[in-house]
Amino acid sequence: MPMPHHNPSLSDKQSPAGRLLLLFCASVLVLAAGILCSLKWGAAHVTWTELVQALTYQGSGKAHLYIQTLRLPRTLTACIVGAQLALAGLLTQLATKNPLASPxxxxxxxxxxxxxxxxxxxxxxxxxxxxxxxxxxxxxxGALLIWTLAGNGPKQVVRLALSGIVIHFLLSSLTEGLIILNQQSTENILFWLVGSVNQAAWPEVRLLLPFLAGGLLLLLFMLPAFRLLTLDDEVAAGLGQRVTVVRTACMGLVILLAGSAVAVCGPIGFVCLIVPHIARALAGSRLPVLVPLTALLGGAMLVYADFLSRFIAFPYESPVGIVTSAIGAPFFIYLTVKKGRAAS
Structure with missing residues (x-):
């Protein structure tokens, strides 16, 4: 007697899409919860009623103005900068084919x-x-100098990593030297140099939004071309594609996203390294899914990091870069050890 043929149900076919939808909904909820925590708790006490009234612009008390002029733009800035840095990290890893790469x-x-x-x-x-x-x-x-030092050839990925680390320490040393030699004119940026969003206001939000929106539009427009970077260069070139042009455009987008974020909040470390790995572990390597999830998780990570930074030396403020470095340094060591074991 022939066995009945099994037809997969509609729910079976939709299960991957359902999991992705659940993942995105969970990411949005995590981000929303972080935004609420950032708006609610801090040095000044704010009740839930005052928070709702401030967000709906009902009332003009001290607490309402505090939320509207300080906490809300600070939280939005953290969200935007986190998304920009995470996307810049994803694109850097894509362009260099190096999982340890980041701006x-x-x-x-x-x-x-x-x-x-x-x-x-x-x-x-x-x-x-x-x-x-x-x-x-x-x-x-910095990007041009690193790429020039790395050159071309089969060992380019390794040379890119080594050149990037050398240039990073060189430029960081020069920056510290400038601060020492010009203490009167640069002492106000020491806090910024560690990575901070605590001084962000509405002008910073209005400045960053076009870069995030423009960067996302360009990224989505060039997504089909960027998929070529997931292939070997020889295979992509054999298909008639201009790999060098695509990689240059990818790094240009990294400069747009990372440069504008650093200009406002300083060189916040490790967000661009950690978040793409988390997104890839949750959703795989498909770029149409990876890009929006990376942006959501990047925004959420920096919002929570900024929230935690308020309580390190409470009631005084601490740079958010302290929190991201404390999380990112062990993660970087873990990735390095894992990559070394895989190579051996």
Missing amino acids: HVFGINAGAAFAVVLGLAAAAELAPLGTVLAAFAGAAG
Whole structure:
């Protein structure tokens, strides 16, 4: 007697899509919960009623103004910067084919920070747009220097990593030297240099939003081309694709996202390294899924890190970079050991 043929049910076919939907819903809820925590708790006591009234712009008490002018723009800035850094890290790993790559480790963030500090040392004060332009120039200069030192060839991935670490320490040392030699004009940026969002206000939100929106649009537009970077260069070139052009465009997008974030909040470390790995572990390597999930998780991570940084030396503020470095350094060591064992 022939066995009955099994037809997969509709629910079976939809289960991967259902899991992805559940994953995205959970990520949105985690981000929303972090935003609420950041708005509710801090140095000043705020009740839930005052929080709701402030968010709906009902009332004009001290607590309402505190939330609307301080906590809300600070939280939104952390969310935007976290998304930008996470996406920049994902694109850096994609362009270099190195899971340990990130704008922070490869010296791009250090180049942006050096250019901003150099501008402040020379001009004492920079306009917001001038700060962003200086960060772009520094990030682009750092990336170009690293790529030039790495050259081409089969060992390029290894040389990129080594060149990035060397340039990172070189630019960081030059930045520290500028601060020491120009203490009067640069002492106000020491807090920023560790990575901080506690001074963010609505102008920073309005400055960053176009870069995030524009970066996401460009990323989605170029997503089919960026998929080629997941292939071997020889295979992609054999298909008639211009791999060098695509990789250059990818790094240009990294400079756009990471440079604008560093200009506003300083070189916040390890967000761009950790978040893409978490997103890849949860959702796989499909770029159409990985890109939005990475942005959501990056925003959530920096919002929670900023929230925790308020209680390190409560009631005083601490830079958010302390929290991300405390989380990221052990994670980086774990990835390095794991990669070394896989290679052996």
